[in-house]
Amino acid sequence: MSITGIIVSSGIAFGQALHLIHAEHHLDYRPIPLSNIPQQQGKFVKALTELQAQLTFSQATLNCDSDNYQLIEADLLLLQDDELIEQVNDAIRTLQLSASVAVERIFAHQANELASLDDPYLANRAQDVRALGQRVVAAINGHLDQGFKKFDTPTILLAQDLTPAEFALLPRENLCGIVLKTGGLTSHTAILARAAGIPAMLGCQFDTDLIPNGMPLVLDALNGELCLNPNPEQQAKLTVTFHHEQLRRAALQAYKNVPAQTLDGHQVGLMANVGNLNDIIHVSDVGADGIGLFRTEFMLMNVSTLPDEKAQYSLYCEALHALGGKTFTIRTLDIGADKKLPCLYQEQEDNPALGLRGIRYTLAHTELFKTQLRAILRAANHGPIRLMFPMVNQVEELDEVFTLIAQCQDALEEEEKGYGELSYGIVVETPAAVLNLRAMLPRLDFVSIGTNDLTQYVMAADRANPQLTRDYPSLSPAVLALINMTILQAKSANVKVSLCGELASSPHITPLLIGMGLDELSVNLNSLLEVKAAICQGNMQQFATLAHTALQQDRISDLQQCITSYK
Numbered sequence: 001m002s003i004t005g006i007i008v009s010s011g012i013a014f015g016q017a018l019h020l021i022h023a024e025h026h027l028d029y030r031p032i033p034l035s036n037i038p039q040q041q042g043k044f045v046k047a048l049t050e051l052q053a054q055l056t057f058s059q060a061t062l063n064c065d066s067d068n069y070q071l072i073e074a075d076l077l078l079l080q081d082d083e084l085i086e087q088v089n090d091a092i093r094t095l096q097l098s099a100s101v102a103v104e105r106i107f108a109h110q111a112n113e114l115a116s117l118d119d120p121y122l123a124n125r126a127q128d129v130r131a132l133g134q135r136v137v138a139a140i141n142g143h144l145d146q147g148f149k150k151f152d153t154p155t156i157l158l159a160q161d162l163t164p165a166e167f168a169l170l171p172r173e174n175l176c177g178i179v180l181k182t183g184g185l186t187s188h189t190a191i192l193a194r195a196a197g198i199p200a201m202l203g204c205q206f207d208t209d210l211i212p213n214g215m216p217l218v219l220d221a222l223n224g225e226l227c228l229n230p231n232p233e234q235q236a237k238l239t240v241t242f243h244h245e246q247l248r249r250a251a252l253q254a255y256k257n258v259p260a261q262t263l264d265g266h267q268v269g270l271m272a273n274v275g276n277l278n279d280i281i282h283v284s285d286v287g288a289d290g291i292g293l294f295r296t297e298f299m300l301m302n303v304s305t306l307p308d309e310k311a312q313y314s315l316y317c318e319a320l321h322a323l324g325g326k327t328f329t330i331r332t333l334d335i336g337a338d339k340k341l342p343c344l345y346q347e348q349e350d351n352p353a354l355g356l357r358g359i360r361y362t363l364a365h366t367e368l369f370k371t372q373l374r375a376i377l378r379a380a381n382h383g384p385i386r387l388m389f390p391m392v393n394q395v396e397e398l399d400e401v402f403t404l405i406a407q408c409q410d411a412l413e414e415e416e417k418g419y420g421e422l423s424y425g426i427v428v429e430t431p432a433a434v435l436n437l438r439a440m441l442p443r444l445d446f447v448s449i450g451t452n453d454l455t456q457y458v459m460a461a462d463r464a465n466p467q468l469t470r471d472y473p474s475l476s477p478a479v480l481a482l483i484n485m486t487i488l489q490a491k492s493a494n495v496k497v498s499l500c501g502e503l504a505s506s507p508h509i510t511p512l513l514i515g516m517g518l519d520e521l522s523v524n525l526n527s528l529l530e531v532k533a534a535i536c537q538g539n540m541q542q543f544a545t546l547a548h549t550a551l552q553q554d555r556i557s558d559l560q561q562c563i564t565s566y567k
Helices: 036-061 069-078 082-094 099-115 120-124 126-140 165-169 188-196 232-253 277-281 296-300 308-325 359-364 366-383 395-414 431-443 450-460 477-492 510-515 525-536 541-552 556-564
Strands: 001-004 006-009 011-018 156-161 175-180 200-202 214-222 223-227 270-275 291-293 325-329 387-390 423-428 445-450 498-501 520-524
Touching: 001 006, 001 520, 006 188, 006 525, 011 120, 011 175, 011 232, 011 277, 011 431, 036 069, 069 126, 069 387, 126 431, 156 270, 175 214, 188 200, 188 270, 188 445, 188 520, 188 525, 214 232, 214 366, 232 423, 232 525, 270 277, 270 308, 277 308, 291 296, 291 308, 291 520, 308 325, 359 366, 387 395, 387 445, 395 431, 423 431, 431 450, 431 477, 445 450, 445 477, 510 520, 510 525, 510 541, 520 525, 525 556
Parallel strands: 011 156, 156 175, 175 200, 270 291, 270 520, 291 325, 325 387, 387 423, 423 445, 445 498, 498 520
Antiparallel strands: 001 223, 006 200, 011 214, 214 223
16 A cells, blocks of 8 residues: 655655654643642652653763754753742642643743843743743653654654754654655755755655554655555565666766766856755765855754854854865845744744745844854855845845944954955845846845745745645746746846755756756755756757747646656
């Protein structure tokens, strides 16, 4: 038996099923009997002990310099806070609250107090206290979470959904595949799975009765199927497919040390999208020309405190050293929507995709923004950095950004701290950005098209909704028209134009994108050699002809047929 889904990260994986379940805790707010107070206090102490033991065990398996190690260390310190522990015990004793309700109330109160402080460092710890309180409640109710679980055998993880922060905390050893009920092709979890080379599908309908924990599975994320408890014949067939895929990927290594150049000599910049220092170290393994997108918010996914200027400066310098003079394109913090960070307090919004995100968030939190800008300016003394700003829609936002940059430069000069020159760009990811681009281009050195959000906003289709994935694909005539408008405007102003959305990581679309005149593509590491092969196997005349034909299509189906019939 098999179930179908939407492929978001291709490959084949063999492993046992494991469901990641987010437990729901229904709290009883009624006063407890006086005679029950010792029992509830005992449950609280027991939960603290069990949670500390779990975290300590998990910490012992990690490198002390790793982000996960530091995250666990911060949680352990909070669990040992004598004042917090006494407040919970006092609430149980004097207010006759159950252990779960007391923890919820006291941890929430502490978090709110921290969030209201003027000190940014302490305010940012509010989210830590909230998250830890939820874990203590889970432990009281007998549900120690799987946040740091070690996978002892090859595992295919099944879940309703997976946030980027949860993905960042998953141990990689023995994690062979991911199957989700929800999400979209361009959701950030899908992007992370592709970047990590983990086969993944979404839009799959399953439950624990159909797929119990431990059931043998084969995730065929080449054909969009999850095979349940495969028989010997199915196992053998899928094993052959797996080996063929391995051979195909091995053959791509021939393109590692050759330039991304068409048969008629047209060279394309081929950069990598990365989200952490470990990815940057591996850029040379796939022959990338540099970093076209460093998602700085991803480095905050699994830390409990916000890195200060010194820490960020050190990270950027280390990245520049690893790149050895290659271009390093940094995107400033793109916070909001589905990217909730444990080290930052973010208010709940009714419509986060249209709310305080990207440049809107950082302009609303200028101290946070200036800390990052100062670190990047200082790091630019040590290598070439391009700096780009997400979700910029209008000239006024650029005016504010450059005012803050000037303030940072003045302050660094007063402090006698050196800084380097930067190239500046924006991520074009809304219709407004395309329509206002001509007015912004004089301030810019480059633009990068972010097709993930551009598609969402043009088509009014939630990128994380699997029900819309088939009807609203990542490429449509409307999206293609806006990409073309962006390229033409940038070219007319002699400004370099690249594309960093997930479209760039789709080898079958590469000829079309190059034919439209893009100077550069920035792709995930796992797809870079395939994209390079697509560039090297064609010529510009073929690519331009394809682009001309594609731009004339009025229907999604006709556009897809145009692309698939190429060659």
